[in-house]
Amino acid sequence: MMLDYSLIWQNLPLYLDGILLTLKVLLISLACGLALAVPLALMRVSRACLLRYPAWLYTYVIRGTPMLVQLFLIYYGLAQFEAVRGSVLWPYLSSATFCTCLAFAINTSAYSAELLAGSLRATPRGEIEAARAMGMSRLTLYRRILLPSALRRALPQYSNEVLMMLQTTSLASIVTLVDITGAAKTFNARYYLPFEAFITAGLIYLVLTFMLVRLFKLAERRWLAYLAPRKH
Amino acid sequence: MNKTGLLGALALCAVSALAQADQGSLRIGIEAAYPPFSYRTPQGELAGFDYDIGNALCAQMQVKCQWVIQEFDGMIPSLKVRKIDAVLSSMSITADRLKSVDFSDKYYHTPGKFAMKAGSQISDPAVDLKGKKLGVQRASTYDRFATEQLQEAGVEVVRYASQNEAFLDLASGRLDATLADIVNTEESFIKTPAGQGFTLVGPDINDPQYFGRGAGIAVRKGDSANLARLNAAIAAIRANGTYQQVQAKYFPFDIYGQ
Amino acid sequence: MLHGYGSSILDGAWLTLNLALLAMALAISLGLVGAACRLSPVKWLATLGEVYATVVRGIPDLVLILLVFYGGQDLVNRLALALGYEQYIDINPFIAGVCTMGFIFGAYLSETFRGAFMAIPRGQAEAGAAYGMSGLQVFWRISVPQMVRLAIPGFTNNWLVLTKSTALISVIGLQDMMFKAKNAADATHQPFTFFLAVAALYLLMTSLSLLLLRGVEKRYSVGCRTADL
Numbered sequence: 106m107m108l109d110y111s112l113i114w115q116n117l118p119l120y121l122d123g124i125l126l127t128l129k130v131l132l133i134s135l136a137c138g139l140a141l142a143v144p145l146a147l148m149r150v151s152r153a154c155l156l157r158y159p160a161w162l163y164t165y166v167i168r169g170t171p172m173l174v175q176l177f178l179i180y181y182g183l184a185q186f187e188a189v190r191g192s193v194l195w196p197y198l199s200s201a202t203f204c205t206c207l208a209f210a211i212n213t214s215a216y217s218a219e220l221l222a223g224s225l226r227a228t229p230r231g232e233i234e235a236a237r238a239m240g241m242s243r244l245t246l247y248r249r250i251l252l253p254s255a256l257r258r259a260l261p262q263y264s265n266e267v268l269m270m271l272q273t274t275s276l277a278s279i280v281t282l283v284d285i286t287g288a289a290k291t292f293n294a295r296y297y298l299p300f301e302a303f304i305t306a307g308l309i310y311l312v313l314t315f316m317l318v319r320l321f322k323l324a325e326r327r328w329l330a331y332l333a334p335r336k337h
Numbered sequence: 338m339n340k341t342g343l344l345g346a347l348a349l350c351a352v353s354a355l356a357q358a359d360q361g362s363l364r365i366g367i368e369a370a371y372p373p374f375s376y377r378t379p380q381g382e383l384a385g386f387d388y389d390i391g392n393a394l395c396a397q398m399q400v401k402c403q404w405v406i407q408e409f410d411g412m413i414p415s416l417k418v419r420k421i422d423a424v425l426s427s428m429s430i431t432a433d434r435l436k437s438v439d440f441s442d443k444y445y446h447t448p449g450k451f452a453m454k455a456g457s458q459i460s461d462p463a464v465d466l467k468g469k470k471l472g473v474q475r476a477s478t479y480d481r482f483a484t485e486q487l488q489e490a491g492v493e494v495v496r497y498a499s500q501n502e503a504f505l506d507l508a509s510g511r512l513d514a515t516l517a518d519i520v521n522t523e524e525s526f527i528k529t530p531a532g533q534g535f536t537l538v539g540p541d542i543n544d545p546q547y548f549g550r551g552a553g554i555a556v557r558k559g560d561s562a563n564l565a566r567l568n569a570a571i572a573a574i575r576a577n578g579t580y581q582q583v584q585a586k587y588f589p590f591d592i593y594g595q
Numbered sequence: 596m597l598h599g600y601g602s603s604i605l606d607g608a609w610l611t612l613n614l615a616l617l618a619m620a621l622a623i624s625l626g627l628v629g630a631a632c633r634l635s636p637v638k639w640l641a642t643l644g645e646v647y648a649t650v651v652r653g654i655p656d657l658v659l660i661l662l663v664f665y666g667g668q669d670l671v672n673r674l675a676l677a678l679g680y681e682q683y684i685d686i687n688p689f690i691a692g693v694c695t696m697g698f699i700f701g702a703y704l705s706e707t708f709r710g711a712f713m714a715i716p717r718g719q720a721e722a723g724a725a726y727g728m729s730g731l732q733v734f735w736r737i738s739v740p741q742m743v744r745l746a747i748p749g750f751t752n753n754w755l756v757l758t759k760s761t762a763l764i765s766v767i768g769l770q771d772m773m774f775k776a777k778n779a780a781d782a783t784h785q786p787f788t789f790f791l792a793v794a795a796l797y798l799l800m801t802s803l804s805l806l807l808l809r810g811v812e813k814r815y816s817v818g819c820r821t822a823d824l
Contacts, residue, residue, distance in 0.1 A: 181790070201495075281496065291496065307662065419668070419672060420668055
């Protein structure tokens, strides 16, 4: 099977731009998603029904529907309504990048919130008792003990979530964005070489995945060293 | 070794049960998202000019038509891997495409046209659309034209999997203009409620280097058997009036062109 | 309300369900094989299993679907020609979809099953070996039944992700729910209505699956003591 890679070399800038866009979308979505996930997780573990149930409904619906449907709803669906087009949000919602980041952020916030909630619920009792014994208020307890501890312990599962998010960014190509997959589609449409186009895209994603896995191993070594198995 | 051989043979048999290659049928790829040339009715059935012409040709050739719905940018790759034997989906005959596939004679020829908000003017696309967003269908001749002629001049070209998605974004204001077939734009956008306030503007886009000699039926390179019978059938239905009948169903004017 | 497209979307929903079930059946088989490979003492089998899991999980589903769709047909063509089989073998999009999704989720399931296998106490396999059972017998009679209970949470997760990933198969022209909804949205210029309807149908599918799988987990955990929280 002869693969013609000379055309890929000529079109490398297309793929490089795609990598930059993928990373940009990934970082924005993860940052916003995590920022949204922390209050959501706190709501999920709260004792107040009024806080717990809306948060449960949010994560249930977002995790129960496909990412593609959510993306189409936000990008094409919202633009259907006159009210949205005339509103003050339109300059943002008319941009494909904004819509994509919004959809991805909402999606990852739901998954991350569930992750964090599980981590919060698994906090060792001793830490909470010690904090209370020292006279910490609820706010201080959350700020200095619960959240840092939960975030650290959620790191392995969160790394999975980040890897899944990297793959989900490929859906951006379906709504006109030229990310890595979009670059492959554009290349395929121009030269009719699907093997070369998509194998290159796949390899790029693999490399990015490996880099992220390494990054998270380093992060775990730094923040979860206290939970690592004894080496000596 | 024996077992794996047996399993392999069984698998091949199971797959070959799906094999349907015989001389009496023709697998034709169609997009089904390009009214009035090809689209689906609410009941989910195929309809459109391309579809009716295809059925007429198959009746003329006395073969069975098998329609395979595909995204437009997947047509030629599918043709190459023998998923389909022909593409009858408003695909223009261009020098570029002739490098990869063979085309039958044309079965219609309509120019491309820009669609923009009413009141806009375009005299020279490269100048008037500079800095604006132009939507095109990926892998179409309009995509090629826009990429090579307009993108260099500073027009932002946005590519969609289907022309309908481009119309949705034009209607909502995300795009300033789209470039597509004049009839397709007129029927599936301008005339619909969503197309209120939009018109066709600018010159007919007809550059033969990009838009060739009209729309033809694409077949694999070297597939002279299918090519011959398709050309014969096209000539036949034009001679015996079937073509005119189908055309009258959709267009009050002649779309065959010169 | 759905402008007459309701029945076509329901047809698509039925196809989606069939696709998901068949793909999951394939994924379970591949997952068991993959997990067995990774835990096998034979070095090259273990490496093969690891490469399978890593590569498939590291490439987006969309890219794999497009690769299998275009590349798979080409490979079958060449294979057939090499074996001297002249006639063209057509792989319809449904089969392509099932194989792709099964292949992808086989990798994820192999990870889940591997974790479940590793959580079974070693003594079980050792007792089996002490009775003179061969490796394969220990696998099928001792490990797999116990593994089922431990794998259910991970399996549930994978099943839910699979049902939602089937939405991507619409890009290769398979007329599932998503494809029909896109058609309807294009024709009526009302994307919100149809995508909301499809979202509701997916939510229904995932909710029913969750209930069912929770019931299965309870049944398989009969007699097991859980930690007193």
